[in-house]
Amino acid sequence: MIESQAYHDRVAAGEVDVEKPAVLVRQFSDAEIAQTMFTFLFASQDASSSATTWLFQITAQRPDVLDRVRQENLEIRGGDIDKPLSLEMLESMTYTNAVVKEVLRWRPPVIFVPYTCKKDFPITDTYTAPKGSMVIPSCWPALHDPEVYPQPAVFDPERWITGDANEKTKNWLVFGNGAHDCIARQYVQLTMTAMIGKASLEVDWVHHATSRSEEIKVFATLFPMVSWFWGWTVTMC
Numbered sequence: 001m002i003e004s005q006a007y008h009d010r011v012a013a014g015e016v017d018v019e020k021p022a023v024l025v026r027q028f029s030d031a032e033i034a035q036t037m038f039t040f041l042f043a044s045q046d047a048s049s050s051a052t053t054w055l056f057q058i059t060a061q062r063p064d065v066l067d068r069v070r071q072e073n074l075e076i077r078g079g080d081i082d083k084p085l086s087l088e089m090l091e092s093m094t095y096t097n098a099v100v101k102e103v104l105r106w107r108p109p110v111i112f113v114p115y116t117c118k119k120d121f122p123i124t125d126t127y128t129a130p131k132g133s134m135v136i137p138s139c140w141p142a143l144h145d146p147e148v149y150p151q152p153a154v155f156d157p158e159r160w161i162t163g164d165a166n167e168k169t170k171n172w173l174v175f176g177n178g179a180h181d182c183i184a185r186q187y188v189q190l191t192m193t194a195m196i197g198k199a200s201l202e203v204d205w206v207h208h209a210t211s212r213s214e215e216i217k218v219f220a221t222l223f224p225m226v227s228w229f230w231g232w233t234v235t236m237c
């Protein structure tokens with residue numbers, strides 16, 4: 001913006017042969033810049049914090065799940081916990097990937113995404129949202145639809161392995177949909193899988209759950225009701 005403005009100022013002042021910046025952009029207002037920063041902060045940091053918090057809590061509360069994650073990660077590294085990860089190794093972690101997917105389905109960080117209709121948009125046979133109206137699809141019911149994900153209230157990574165959850169792409173709204181869907185949908189799956197796998201080899205963590213631990217607090221994104229920094233014991237393996 002600064003370079004573009006300097007270029008325009010020099011041209012307006014009558015200078016010739018002024019070097020044009022590689023990218024010419026208009027001046028954005030403080031409000032526009034703030035909104036863009038907010039999008040990035042919310043989209044990346046907040047959603048990732050939510051998913052990470054649930055991932056560690058859910059696996060801590062299900063030692064059988066954490067054991068399988070640990071076992072898979074050890075096997076894929078041939079027993080060497082320091083072996084660097086490759087993309088191929090990450091993608092072959094069937095169970096760990098399924099755990100991450102199920103965490104994202106069971107506790108989706110983002111529960112609704114507002115869209116503005118650019119043209120009349122038919123919602124049903126009898127109702128069309130007029131151009132300019134706001135439509136807010138709700139991700140939660142789509143990800144807890146019993147016709148698509150049997151027993152949706154049960155945390156069950158197996159539905160991604162032996163079940164058919166992977167085929168239900170229409171309901172997979174964790175990362176939104178359409179022109180502005182999340183740029184990080186594959187990055188998130190891979191980094192979360194790498195993170196929980198590596199952590200399972202390096203650390204042991206115990207969550208001292210309370211009766212409210214799996215209740216949900218809507219904090220823009222979803223978080224456990226009981227603050228994440230209470231009730232943990234972490235030891236290095």
Ligand code: HEM
Nearest residue numbers: 043044047048051109110174175176177180181182183184
């Ligand atoms: C668990 C983690 C994440 C979840 C659940 C998530 C979810 C979402 C959702 C629901 C949207 C709105 C999509 C729509 O409008 O249809 C979105 C947009 C976006 N996300 Fe993510 N996100 C995550 C992590 C990230 C990360 C790590 C980044 C950056 C590295 C990121 C960057 C973005 C950006 C830039 C947009 C706006 C895209 C656009 O407007 O074209 N997200 N995300």
